[in-house]
Amino acid sequence: MSRRERRPATAEAREARLARAFVAPALGVIVLIAMFPLAYTFWESLHLHDLRMPWLGRPFIGLGNYREAFGEPRFWSALAHTGFFTVVTVGLELCLGLALALAVNRAYRGRGLVRAAVLLPWAIPTVVAALIWRFMFDGQTGIVNAVLMSVGVMDSPLIWFVHSTAAWVPVILSDVWKMTPFVALLLLAGLQNIDTHLYEAARMDGASAWRQFREITLPLLRPALMVAVVFRTLDAFRVFDLLFVLTGGGPGTSTEPIALFAFSSLLQNLRFGFGSALSMIIFAVTFLLAIAYVRLLGSELTEAER
């Protein structure tokens, strides 16, 4: 009896041992080159470390860098730009993505073509997408100005990128152009998981299209919607490539996101302590957002992850 009990136990133990051996290399890599540096960023952020002034050494200054960041107007405006960008683009991408997913789900013909068309902007480098839109919105050569002038909206070309408000238009448009497909694909997968019998039954009961949408589609699509919101928010909050190329944060610093401020503090001004503090703040905000989402969605998200 005792023998028969022990055998599965050792088999299990052997399986667990093998599993640990399998997981160890990949996990080790992740811990070593991602988690350890993250801890080091925090440590670095507590020091005064200016690579241009090596004679200062690297004294410990506690929260001095954080205090400097919070006292700096450029920090607050970068944070505001990032928040604005996140809310506007994620909002637009969700609405458009949902509309598209619903449309594609209905139109059966040409699905392959649509899939290729929507995947392309998502798959190209962000840098390239930014350049495409920079070219289209260029003051001299841009087709956007040409079209707006020929339609009669404007008399003279608008130099979009020297204008602190107008510069946001190409920024938002290019992100929506590039990322809506991703949202639409996630939502489309969610839509295709919904049992079509539900709609048939609803139609039999005489439910209107709007009611079907509100009472079947939306609730059942909630997990997919939430995953899309989480992915897009966390992604939008660390926006860097797009603004680096499209506006360079300018004119001045009027479109500068927080990640660009951190980057220029680190690698242009070589202020490693201060830049690390900014990096930690970005990390902390993303982390808090992620925790808030997990709390809000709870089981739904983990179920979707599983």
Add this chain to the structure above:
Amino acid sequence: MRRLGWIPIAMVAGLVLATAFPFYWIIVSSLQPESRLFDVPSLIPLELVGEHYRALFDERDFWIPIRNSFIVAGATTFLCVTLGAFAAYALARLRFRGKALILAFILAVAMFPQISIVSPLYLLLRELRLINTYPGLVLPYLTFAMPLTVWLLVGFFRQLPGELEEAALMDGASRMRTFYEIILPLSAPGLATTAILTFLYCWNEFLFALSFTIGPERYTVPVAIALFRGQYQVPWGQILAAAVVATAPVALLVLVFQRRIVQGLTSGAVKG
């Protein structure tokens, strides 16, 4: 619902047009002589010339960033898929304690902002004299590529039917042999999709490549394009040609593997 039939079709057509137009526009513009780029744009090109492409490769040596990108993205993808396959198999198929925690941890790392580790990686790579080298890019790339690979592969391994594996185990094959002889061949499509997606992410990566290279001899394609400068004015013709060249391999992968890519993206994120 059927009465609304034309609305989805119109929307989808509008979508395809809106997505495709910028691509059409840069391809056409990259084939215009520089002088015409400053004229009022015309939708249909009057003449097409290859001068910008010639300048891109002859004068600017655009082969160098292309080669760099292939080496870095290829090496990263290879490392991630090889190491990631073992980890993902264990996480998807084997029973052991702490599995859920490890999965959550990997997802968390996949989500965290790259900028938050730029400073220590820079100091570390500088200490190791790896700034402006291939390993100096591959190592940082593992930070986002490894979690991504493991996450996608777990999704694929979970979809495999369990019966074959069980039958092999019953026959007395070891776990290791089952993995090599049953699981890996069966999941070849999943491995390929994961490799493609990982490669795409590495090909497109910008922040690390910008931070850890200092000269054009190690620039990757996105960095080379972003830092394109002319002597007097923006060399739009060459920039657009470079944008087209950088997009070409991506477009090819997407067109050939679109079904797989969509499957990988959505199964990783939604159903798993």
